[in-house]
Amino acid sequence: MTHSAKSTVNEDPQKPEVDDVLSELDISSADRILIYLAVNAMKLGGHRYGAFVEAATTAAKLAVYTSYLEHGNNVRKTSLIHHVEPKRVRAIIKEVQDVLEDGKSLTTLSDQEPYYLSGLPYLWQEKYTWQPGEPRLNRSELTPGEQQDLEEKLPESYPPACVLDLFQFLDLIKLLHTKSQEDFPPRQRMALSDALTEHIKFRLLHSGTVVRMDTPSLSIPLFALARTHYAPKGERERVFTMIDDVARFFRLMQDWTQEQEGVMRALEVFDVDSDRRVEALQELDQLLQNWADKYHRDGGYPMLLQLAAGTRQPQDGQ
Amino acid sequence: MTHSAKSTVNEDPQKPEVDDVLSELDISSADRILIYLAVNAMKLGGHRYGAFVEAATTAAKLAVYTSYLEHGNNVRKTSLIHHVEPKRVRAIIKEVQDVLEDGKSLTTLSDQEPYYLSGLPYLWQEKYTWQPGEPRLNRSELTPGEQQDLEEKLPESYPPACVLDLFQFLDLIKLLHTKSQEDFPPRQRMALSDALTEHIKFRLLHSGTVVRMDTPSLSIPLFALARTHYAPKGERERVFTMIDDVARFFRLMQDWTQEQEGVMRALEVFDVDSDRRVEALQELDQLLQNWADKYHRDGGYPMLLQLAAGTRQPQDGQ
DNA sequence: CTCAGCGGGAGGTCCCCTCAC
DNA sequence: GTGAGGGGACCTCCCGCTGAG
Structure with a gap:
């Protein structure tokens, strides 16, 4: 229930905090809906801060677009109604129309979780399938005894997938990010920066989807897939x-x-x-x-x- | 009912258009909620495009803030969780905390309608009260006959308020905008630009809250308050x-x-x-x-x- | 590892202006 | 009135870097 700075950490209770803040602020209903949405998308769903904001502006753009249609394709009137520059209105119209024609994905919260998180367990199991009976990891730098020690640490309940080293793990993230960007027009794509990679890695580890293994005798960290889904x-x-x-x-x-x-x-x-x-x-x-x-x-x-x-x-x- | 532009116009049906677009796009539930919110706030509620986007980012900021609390005030962790720069996280924390301490209004959709729209009928009636029996307008440039003609055009149902000329009307908007900005910290205040004034004037006229009167014999336009509320x-x-x-x-x-x-x-x-x-x-x-x-x-x-x-x-x- | 600073670029939200139909 | 263009200010969201405890 309590939380506090520095010393204690409070990982488990999520909602109580939110409600505490909300109750102190006397917020309108519309704002409350936005906040509930933001909390769910960003904290539970794993969406980026920027992704949520973008999704909201996309919604606003659609509102502008429908106004435009309802007022006889009159740019200036639409501009006055919503207090958006005519130039910007035109850009919004074009953006929405392009999407409607191509059937491309416009919005950014397309799934409850972003694909680069939710898709990882599948891709991992597909690319690095593990057959019961075989070893989950096979590294020439380790003695057979060390390998066995590590293997025994792995719970039976883990999905049938091999243990990866850091580079393989990062490659997987890279691959997933690339795949998740395919649906977007080239202009909107986001490069996979180091910062973004770290963010994804952190969320995967923090959520318990991926678990890092202790490898004192190895210079490179190892990772195991612990769950078949990003969220429980x-x-x-x-x-x-x-x-x-x-x-x-x-x-x-x-x-x-x-x-x-x-x-x-x-x-x-x-x-x-x-x-x-x-x-x-x-x-x-x-x-x-x-x-x-x-x-x-x-x-x-x-x-x-x-x-x-x-x-x-x-x-x-x- | 009718108005026109170019060829076809479609004023009345609002929702159908929205639903049409939505049905063509196969949008996720979370996005759909955002869109419903945006449409209601921007088209029915009269909020500006920018106001809705700001409200959404405010919601996202609150989500970041609660994460920060739940993780022992750890800036870096919060930064990784939501993919927000540590610098920016700190700024967000400070912003939210300042608001919590002062009890100031943080969010931007504080009411269903923005005050500069919903407050106008009240202020108008208060500043320019009209007593039945008296003339609604009194302009020395007009002959008594012309004044009477105009008076007779006014429906009985109009609220008890005088007819204003353009400058009085604009002053009223200016006053309202100033009042609506009082709750905000000086940094966030928005100047009343010409563009914003035009936007407000358009919404008031377009919604039928204020009606413009034909005054061929007068060089300055006149306006009458037609409703006691911004929305029906x-x-x-x-x-x-x-x-x-x-x-x-x-x-x-x-x-x-x-x-x-x-x-x-x-x-x-x-x-x-x-x-x-x-x-x-x-x-x-x-x-x-x-x-x-x-x-x-x-x-x-x-x-x-x-x-x-x-x-x-x-x-x-x- | 965390905190702290400063650099940059792209794009979006605002503002204002003119000119042709 | 509307469409279509020009300009510029400011902020935010991304990125990268370095250095101090």
């Missing part, structure tokens, strides 16, 4: 689900603001006996399913329902 | 509610990803008979209320439920 399976799935749910919920609410037919929004604020919380939620779950079953008819009008229920916080207001 | 009341309220709901939903889902006790998430995908849609939703509404009433007990554990239900779209997946 459970967490990863849940964060994915959350973002999908929020996006769907957002879209439904947009329909609601337009007062479309057959769209409903509900907010329930209430208190329950502490020992009946779980019971209440279980009953709600059952109610919803029964309700959906009751009205379901194959091939009918497509419907969607998104719900979240839990502990109310002061920031929630009302 | 209903729409305004609904957009507010939507953003609040999404923020609350997002927070609940974060609790869910952490597998907290007593948090529930539900997604129902189903089809119904077209003619039973409304009936189904009404019943659902009733079910929820009954359920909440059943478990409610004053002073108990604080609970919150957010729900949205409506038409399923292809983009929704599953």
Whole structure:
């Protein structure tokens, strides 16, 4: 719970800190959504700071582009509406149109995790496959005994992949970065600098996806692949689900603001006996399913329902 | 309703365009959330393009700041995690801490609409109050007959405020902009340039908050306040509610990803008979209320439920 | 290894101006 | 009014380097 400078380090609790800061700042709802997104993308998803900012400006560019279409392709009007220079508006329009024509990937948060992180376990296992029974590493500089010692340190649970030395590991990162840049137009590509390489290496080690091995008798460090995914399976799935749910919920609410037919929004604020919380939620779950079953008819009008229920916080207001 | 430019124009439908573009681009959920936010803030809320981008970078800065706290105030580690220069990390930390200490407003989407737009009707009515029975405008350059003609053009429904000439109108914008900048530290303040003034004037006229009057016999244009709010009341309220709901939903889902006790998430995908849609939703509404009433007990554990239900779209997946 | 400084380049956000249709 | 160009200021995000504890 506590954290503090210098001396103690606090690795595990992530959210509490965020909520603490948020509660002290009285922030608007729109800003809060941005912050939740940023935290998820940058801390859990592993996106770079710059990548998030770029994705946000991309979203803003799309807003400009749609305004442009809605106002009869009038550059000047679009410029006035959003307070963007006509010259810049033209550049934005062109950028978006080029992407639409080529079907290239425009935006920068294209996946929950950046490819150079999430793709690594796959590429590693593919390029350096390990067959059970064979040695995971084979280095002429080591005596057979030293090799065996190292092998025995490796947990059985590690994915079937060989142990690499630093250069092989860095090459892998380089390869992945190159592949991840292929989708982008040449102009937007980012060179793989030393700083970026270090960043990627750090995230892979820090997350436990890759583990560094002690090799006192070797001058070059060795690395082992410890997980098949960048993020732990459970967490990863849940964060994915959350973002999908929020996006769907957002879209439904947009329909609601337009007062479309057959769209409903509900907010329930209430208190329950502490020992009946779980019971209440279980009953709600059952109610919803029964309700959906009751009205379901194959091939009918497509419907969607998104719900979240839990502990109310002061920031929630009302 | 109509206006025109060149050939075809398309003023009314706003969302359809956005959805069209979105559906062609197959965009990730995180990006979709950003886009929804950008569209709402920039097109409906009237925020500037730059304001949205700044708000997003502010969110990213907060993410960096919390990382910094969670890693024992280690600048270098934070730098590696997010791929931000140590120098820049330090600047970000300082910026956030200064804000936390002074309680100043950090972020830029502090309200749904920017103050220089939403505050105008109030200031206008306050500075140029109009008493029924008195003339709305009094200009010595006009004959009594001409004044009367203009007065008669004004709908009764207009708020009780006098008609202003261009200079008075621009002064009002200037005053509002100055007031809206007071909360910001001097460094971040933006000068009221001609371009910005034109942007604000355009938005006020374009939204119908202010209406320009034809004055053939006068060399200076006249303006009348036509609405008491920047956005139409209903729409305004609904957009507010939507953003609040999404923020609350997002927070609940974060609790869910952490597998907290007593948090529930539900997604129902189903089809119904077209003619039973409304009936189904009404019943659902009733079910929820009954359920909440059943478990409610004053002073108990604080609970919150957010729900949205409506038409399923292809983009929704599953 | 961490902290600290200073150098640079590219690109984006702002500002203002003119000229042709 | 709109389109299309010119200029310049400032900041931010990237990169690289060196030196002090």
